[in-house]
Amino acid sequence: MRAGLLFAQTDTSNKQQSLQEIVVTATRNEQQINKVPIPVTVITKQQLQSSGALLLQQILAEQTGLFITSNHGTGVQMQGLEAEYTLILLDGEPLIGRTAGTLDLSRITVSNIERIEIIKGPVSSLYGSDALAGVINIITSGRSDKGSTSITGRYGSNRTYNLDAQTRIPLQKGLFSFGTNYLNSQGYTLGENQGSPTVAPYNTLTLQSRWQQQWSSKWQSTLSGRFYQQRYSSYFQDAKGPVDDKGKEQDANLSMNVKHSPTGNFTQVFRLYYSRYATKEDMLYRDDKSTYDASFFTQQYLKPEYQADWKITPKHLLTAGTGYIHETVSATRYDDKMAFNTGYFFLQENWKPGDKWNILVGGRFDMHNQYPSQLSPKLSVSYQFLPQWRVLGSVGRGYRAPDFRQLYLHFNNAAVGYTVLGTKLLSTVLPEMQTQGQIKQLDISLNQLRELDAESSWSYNTGIQGNPWTGTNVRVNFFYNRVNNLIDTRAIAEKTNGQRVYSYINVKSITTCGAEAELSQQLGKYWQLAGGYQYLRTRDNELFDQVKNGQVYTTDPVTRETRVLKRSEYFGLFNRSHHTANFKVSYIQPRYGIDAYARVLYRSKYGFTDENGNNTPDLKSEFVPGYATVNLSVAKYLLEKRLRVQVTADNLFNYSDYQHIPTMPGRLYAITLGWFFQHGDK
Amino acid sequence: MAITALTVAALLSSCSKKDDQAAPQKPTIVSTTAVNIDADVANKGSFTLYSLADNKVVPNSDSATSKWDIGFRATTIIVNGGVSGPGSAAAQVVSGVYNDLILAPESGYATDAAATKAITAWYTYNMDTHIISPIAGKFIVLKTASGKYAKLEVTSYYKDAPVPPTATSVSRYYHFRYVLQADGTRNFK
16 A cells, blocks of 8 residues: 555565464464464455556455356355355454355455455354355554555546555554555446446545554453445346336445553454445336336345453463344345344364364354354364474364255246246245245145255365475365255246246255465575465266266257267266466565565366256367466556556457457556555554 | 267267168168258247158147147247147157167156146256256157157257357257157157
């Protein structure tokens, strides 16, 4: 953020310092990154700035083993598990407002982010639902207590402009910060003669503020709030004429922490978190302004939580916490306002039997009023076998709760005539429909319907981290996740109009496994090279059994003859690449105030669609071909490092494949001017 | 390279299979294909009735006769028996390789009932692309209106059978192939 701070960091950026970096997400308390027995990836402010990223997905897309996916919003795939299995935290508190499981990452602009911590592997043992593939914690509170202000403007392709202002004001014994960000884009349309824009024009506004106060050596409080609003304006063609589609999305959260440290060995924190997410969409015929469709969705989340950290002896750190979540949803497609209540407690023991060992054992128990209680244990161990090398291993259970839609959705598609029912409504709505003569036949009898359970996993991670020589950092991790009780859509009845009634059921299980490796190398004072690679295999276990038994068939694309799908031809789940890699070159020359950052991102082919009804990608036309993109950014500081000019070119070679990847807009240029100054040191 | 070799091997094996079939073929076996059979494209709500023996569409005025064996309307397929017609047709959907089935199953046939048709679950519907695809390895074995055995595989649901169909492809055009054994045995070879 501030030129001085930024370059102070890079000037002294050596291995020793980054190894002692403090991380919080893996254990819910402060730990050194090179000691915590769980691999943590940290994206620093420096990386965020150097990359010229505007939105969160842009920076996540460049991380080893993460992919950006698009399904009712922009999400992230981690360890081969889709977006609904990763928990997104903002300063340690969950962001809400998922659509079809995806929390739209484009809701988060990176301008005020200090760093991002990424944990792969389940952390339900601390955070409960959704932390099954991993956790991404976006941290906006910095460790500096100096005053600074920045004003940044950016203009780029698709007539996208961004105005940003951030300020930090030191107080007598505290710090106040405030930031605002406005983003406006014309969107874009790929391909010819499209009936509607690929990405509609939109604008977003983000306001965020925080007040931290150190009342005494023992008492500290933090109050923070954030407000986000997006508006978009789209259109599409209907048989009766063009339809204008205007929408609004709002996300607000408010968080209060009170921290009390009566002795050096005991800390307790009380947190109160409230969040509200709301959308409203109106579709009107352009000609006569009559309504095509109108919908709204409002979700609220309230969570009081207490946590205590007690250092019993230097070798034992005990963390315990308890909390309660009250969640409500009201929406067009729900009959009433629905409420979810969860009570939970968690316990974690961090045991360091010697300097070389670090053992973390813990678990969390969630009691929920709508689905069975969940126990999520986790054990992690690290052992430093050489001064610069350690091995890490962990085993844990993760879970993802059934969402509102799966329990309470009541949706009648007026145009086509089908119905989707949440499982909680089946026992009342289905008999109603039967008496009204809407049901022709039930595919399953009513007493066969079971209560929907959470999706849950057992996951194993093992790896090695080390520094073979100065300036070199190596990390390797092997992972295995088996997710059971996956919730899937099933037709459960046929209606008299020939359409079906759909509901949700726990059916199949999937396995994802693979390995990732990262290597970074400092070259001289100014250059840094980094490379990452992930190998991934995934499978639908029930389908794979059928493949092994020769019960899955494919069609020869030339002869159109059917034949048995060979075991070696089973590619795995859709939207998963076997190979993905990145390569990054960074050049930072503090004396001339220049930094440049080039990244190459590659993903191999992945399954996109099923054309022959066998539920697995196997024909050439069912795949998206592999591709690579290059992102480049160059920046220079001027006027005694008060002005920063940055030029970025994302997707430099203009790769696009709009039929398969409509979210990839082709080459994007942008220029950013930032004005920085420091003030009011206390 | 490996893929090319595989494709060639597949072509060779399918060629040799055809040669095998050619030699012992009996005159009672009709093996043929039907293309672009309009299955209510205009959405009038009526079935297109088809005679396997004559390899042609039968007019709807003959719906109450045994002149037709199988009928199509959108994704719904009926056979001439049970609630659908006066014939004795019955059918089942089987899993396997169409060419490898040389003997029709002895049992497992159902007639059309009011609630359930004999032929179901032969296709998938992709909720994203809205494409209807016949499931590879699923085909129909039926007894015709006059009780003769036949096997039938739907190869496309779109006009002129594009590979693959796209959002602009015109649906409700059946393409299928079938083997009809006219001598009353279950033998398809």
